[in-house]
Amino acid sequence: MMPITTDATTAATLEALLARLTLEQKIALLHQHAPAVEALGLARFHTGTEAAHGVAGLGSATVFPQPVGLAASWDADLIHRVGTAVGMEVRGKKAEDPSVSVNVWAPVVNPLRHPLWGRNEEGFSEDPHLTAFLASAYCAGLKGDHERFWLTVPTLKHFLAYNNETDRNVTSSQLRQRVLHEYELPAYRGPIEDGVAGAVMLSYNLVNGRPAHVSDLVAGELRQWRNGEDITIVTDAGAPSALYTAEKYFDDGPSAYAAALRAGVDNFTEDGDNPEPSLRHLHDALERGLINEAVIDLSVLRLLTLRERTGEFEPDGGPYGSVGSEMVGDGAHVELAREAARKSVVLLRNEAGLGKEGAAGPLLPLEAEPGKIAVIGALGSTVLSDWYSGTLQDEVSIVDGISKRYGNVVTEPGLDTVSLRCVRTGTYLGAGGPETALSASAAAPGPAETFLLKDWGGGECTLQFPVTEKFVAATGYYLTASADRVGGWVVQETFRLHPSPDGSVSIQHIGTGKWVRIEAHTGSAALSAGTEETADRFTLRTVRSGQQAASEAASAADVAVVVVGNDPHMGGRETIDRTTLALPQEEQELIRLVREANPRTVLVIVSSYPYSLGALADTPAIVWTSHAGQEMGNGLADVLSGDAEPSGRLPQTWWSRDSDLPDILDYDLIASRATYLYSDAEPLFPLGHGLGYSTVSYESAVRADDGLDVVLRNTGGRTAHELVQVYAASPGHRYDFPRRLLVAHRRVQLEPGEHRTVRIPVPVDRLATYSVTAGRMLVEPGTYELMVGPSANDLPLGVEMTVASEGSGPRARGAWIRAELFDDYSNLALVPETPMAGTAVAPASPQERATAVYRGWQGSAPEWASLRLSATGAGRIAVQLPGRGGTWQDCADAAIKPGFNGELRLEVASRSADFEAVRIVLEGPVTLSALQLGE
Numbered sequence: 001m002m003p004i005t006t007d008a009t010t011a012a013t014l015e016a017l018l019a020r021l022t023l024e025q026k027i028a029l030l031h032q033h034a035p036a037v038e039a040l041g042l043a044r045f046h047t048g049t050e051a052a053h054g055v056a057g058l059g060s061a062t063v064f065p066q067p068v069g070l071a072a073s074w075d076a077d078l079i080h081r082v083g084t085a086v087g088m089e090v091r092g093k094k095a096e097d098p099s100v101s102v103n104v105w106a107p108v109v110n111p112l113r114h115p116l117w118g119r120n121e122e123g124f125s126e127d128p129h130l131t132a133f134l135a136s137a138y139c140a141g142l143k144g145d146h147e148r149f150w151l152t153v154p155t156l157k158h159f160l161a162y163n164n165e166t167d168r169n170v171t172s173s174q175l176r177q178r179v180l181h182e183y184e185l186p187a188y189r190g191p192i193e194d195g196v197a198g199a200v201m202l203s204y205n206l207v208n209g210r211p212a213h214v215s216d217l218v219a220g221e222l223r224q225w226r227n228g229e230d231i232t233i234v235t236d237a238g239a240p241s242a243l244y245t246a247e248k249y250f251d252d253g254p255s256a257y258a259a260a261l262r263a264g265v266d267n268f269t270e271d272g273d274n275p276e277p278s279l280r281h282l283h284d285a286l287e288r289g290l291i292n293e294a295v296i297d298l299s300v301l302r303l304l305t306l307r308e309r310t311g312e313f314e315p316d317g318g319p320y321g322s323v324g325s326e327m328v329g330d331g332a333h334v335e336l337a338r339e340a341a342r343k344s345v346v347l348l349r350n351e352a353g354l355g356k357e358g359a360a361g362p363l364l365p366l367e368a369e370p371g372k373i374a375v376i377g378a379l380g381s382t383v384l385s386d387w388y389s390g391t392l393q394d395e396v397s398i399v400d401g402i403s404k405r406y407g408n409v410v411t412e413p414g415l416d417t418v419s420l421r422c423v424r425t426g427t428y429l430g431a432g433g434p435e436t437a438l439s440a441s442a443a444a445p446g447p448a449e450t451f452l453l454k455d456w457g458g459g460e461c462t463l464q465f466p467v468t469e470k471f472v473a474a475t476g477y478y479l480t481a482s483a484d485r486v487g488g489w490v491v492q493e494t495f496r497l498h499p500s501p502d503g504s505v506s507i508q509h510i511g512t513g514k515w516v517r518i519e520a521h522t523g524s525a526a527l528s529a530g531t532e533e534t535a536d537r538f539t540l541r542t543v544r545s546g547q548q549a550a551s552e553a554a555s556a557a558d559v560a561v562v563v564v565g566n567d568p569h570m571g572g573r574e575t576i577d578r579t580t581l582a583l584p585q586e587e588q589e590l591i592r593l594v595r596e597a598n599p600r601t602v603l604v605i606v607s608s609y610p611y612s613l614g615a616l617a618d619t620p621a622i623v624w625t626s627h628a629g630q631e632m633g634n635g636l637a638d639v640l641s642g643d644a645e646p647s648g649r650l651p652q653t654w655w656s657r658d659s660d661l662p663d664i665l666d667y668d669l670i671a672s673r674a675t676y677l678y679s680d681a682e683p684l685f686p687l688g689h690g691l692g693y694s695t696v697s698y699e700s701a702v703r704a705d706d707g708l709d710v711v712l713r714n715t716g717g718r719t720a721h722e723l724v725q726v727y728a729a730s731p732g733h734r735y736d737f738p739r740r741l742l743v744a745h746r747r748v749q750l751e752p753g754e755h756r757t758v759r760i761p762v763p764v765d766r767l768a769t770y771s772v773t774a775g776r777m778l779v780e781p782g783t784y785e786l787m788v789g790p791s792a793n794d795l796p797l798g799v800e801m802t803v804a805s806e807g808s809g810p811r812a813r814g815a816w817i818r819a820e821l822f823d824d825y826s827n828l829a830l831v832p833e834t835p836m837a838g839t840a841v842a843p844a845s846p847q848e849r850a851t852a853v854y855r856g857w858q859g860s861a862p863e864w865a866s867l868r869l870s871a872t873g874a875g876r877i878a879v880q881l882p883g884r885g886g887t888w889q890d891c892a893d894a895a896i897k898p899g900f901n902g903e904l905r906l907e908v909a910s911r912s913a914d915f916e917a918v919r920i921v922l923e924g925p926v927t928l929s930a931l932q933l934g935e
Helices: 008-020 023-028 067-071 076-096 128-143 177-184 186-193 253-263 276-287 293-309 331-343 398-406 546-555 585-597 614-618 632-640
Strands: 103-105 153-159 199-202 232-234 346-350 352-354 360-362 373-376 409-412 416-422 428-430 439-442 451-455 461-465 470-475 478-483 495-499 505-509 515-518 525-528 537-544 559-565 601-606 621-625 696-704 707-714 720-729 741-750 755-761 769-771 776-778 782-789 797-803 824-826 828-832 839-843 850-855 864-871 875-882 888-896 901-907 917-923 926-934
Touching: 008 293, 023 276, 023 293, 067 076, 067 128, 067 331, 076 103, 076 128, 076 331, 128 153, 128 177, 128 186, 128 741, 153 186, 153 232, 177 186, 177 769, 232 293, 253 276, 253 293, 276 293, 331 632, 373 398, 373 546, 398 409, 398 559, 398 632, 409 546, 416 439, 416 546, 461 495, 478 525, 546 559, 546 585, 559 585, 585 601, 585 614, 601 632, 621 632, 696 782, 696 797, 707 720, 707 741, 707 782, 720 755, 741 755, 828 850, 839 850, 839 917, 864 875, 864 888, 875 926, 888 901, 917 926
Parallel strands: 103 153, 153 199, 199 232, 373 409, 373 559, 559 601, 601 621
Antiparallel strands: 346 621, 352 360, 416 428, 416 451, 416 537, 428 439, 451 461, 461 470, 470 478, 495 505, 505 515, 505 537, 515 525, 696 707, 707 755, 720 741, 720 782, 769 776, 782 797, 824 850, 828 839, 839 926, 850 917, 864 901, 864 926, 875 888, 875 917
């Protein structure tokens, strides 16, 4: 794609506009909510409309599949078209309300490093280059196709290394240079260098001990890329104040805001639509000399550039200024939502089972007349939204979709219907209208005293009143059956049941932490700030067994479709990481009993993230879809029926067990052997996995000028939509090359019996690794194997490729080597060299020694070593060279006094004639920023 250019006339106009602004007006533009400057024709403006998979937070809009579901299509054209539709609906919303921002906060490009991350649904893939490829497509759609003006201005989220919700404001993601350049940066660099992203949002966490909101990587990396100079940098909500509160990196607001501005932040998202506290900090910083007008001008000019691109300064609003509100929910967008839902469905398993007449064969696709179909499970009859969804309109559930296709469908949620008797009062809890508090007044349970109890796992439960289908929620001090669905930043509809030894339960409202107690004078169910001991206890009576009903429904049907999964507002979501890959036990048991009742069971998983399935992985037919938006039911029915071929492929690995995963806070995926790139664990379903209703034979592969020629044959009786994937390996590589690295992929459609040669370009630069000796990405010389197949774990073809290049070369003797450029380490932390720039190393635990190994030297052993050090307490440093049998020998050491800050030169005593590696040992609170070896 072409670089973003600003013509000389436009640049001069923006410079002139900047010059006419007063200093106070400039500062006011730095907050998310900027006031109008009427004298200059500037309207009120704010950054940020959420648009992850549709317009969110602004009422009804077309809801597309979650990003992880869109990514399952591996279809850049589809995702581009979805981006365009979302951009048009943003413009449609702006036509209804001029205050709507056309700077959209999407997409999320954090690679999905860890599947327990609460925000897994918002990302695309665990592979950074696939993430960049799909994100660029979405951004291109959001941007529009006009040569100068933008439909919307996409904002990439969240820079950088953000994959945990636990303590997300205060945890430090450790990124050594290889992980930074090979895994984290590519996902951002792709869309920026493609010229389709106009802004970047920073992340809450710290990176190598420095808050991301003052990261030197903005100036040192992001703004050095093609098209990076004019990128607008926005903060995440509340992050500016975290710099001096939660993170305590700065003493006060003015110093934090000044540091963020100097580091590259252009726009502060803080205190909602109240800019006054932020503006006060910026004015104070200016008065204290922490910033100057020139720094402010740089940020204001980038903000004006963003706004100019949207056509805001054109008399007619630019080419997209005439888009009307009729675009919201447009019929073509609904059809596109169905196509996206269909193409995001992944057929995980389709083994032989008993056919309708008892014959063996795959269960899917369903026959033209499959008989009675039972859709079992609470998620079968509802379409759930997530925190970044628009308000659903005309949503089609799985039951709705299958019913429209086949007609003979019954539904069973498989939930217990229960009554709750207060032990203290002897009366049953009942519900009325949505504005009436629940009360315990009935001596015996009737319809008004029954609730559907759903256990979502992790101790989270919901209670739904069957009479009105409303969920029980906290409404201030009381409980009411008033909610249409679970949701909200603080969920008000979830409870935790605490069992007592006598079998009764106490009920805790999770959102507030308060306990349910029946008021003595009214009988109303109120929330009390007491304890479990002071809470009322309730006896659960099962009025109707959900398991028995599910078993009976499955047994009476010709086909059972059991639907399980998650609600995106519980278990794992923004602010909450998951604790396990396992399905909740209640869901597991539901699958078991349905399978036992009907061998013709199709398991449908509707989820924001992968699950491990244990023994349930042998269910004959297993299908996954994300929460796929308003057309989910139609899209799934298209695939189950065979009206459409399954074309979805997994954008991330489904692991078999929790022990396959590293700690969620361990960002060094090389050392921890994480993701498909390095893990030795056998996955349940690998990256790229997905079946079709036909079969494809991979017959041969040969090197071509720019890649591979792969010969494929459709050996089945239906059209095949194959995703051909190419992975690279290099066992003899100088560095720790991934076990397999996705380097290319291509969609291929093959008719029954078709035999075709497919050219797949393989860019050589995809083989690059970060050289710690050269300090940049390089393709090392040597032999690489290109492996071809339908998934990361099914690669039947392999072709060797020899690459000739200069490679890394040796480390420079006599030159200063950055301490962070190590090859291997133990107990080592990456820390700020200075508060605002540079990265050094120090013991992660000062009570234990830390080591850093530097390989790639040539020549004789060094005679001396110089080290740049600082110490906050007494410590020790040692220089070691390799000994016999894999040992290390001390060749120089020194005690470090508290307060030392400078260079230390040590004479090196070695018996070795030559050497290839040196190891530095640090003990105590000692920080090393650079080293130098000389003769």
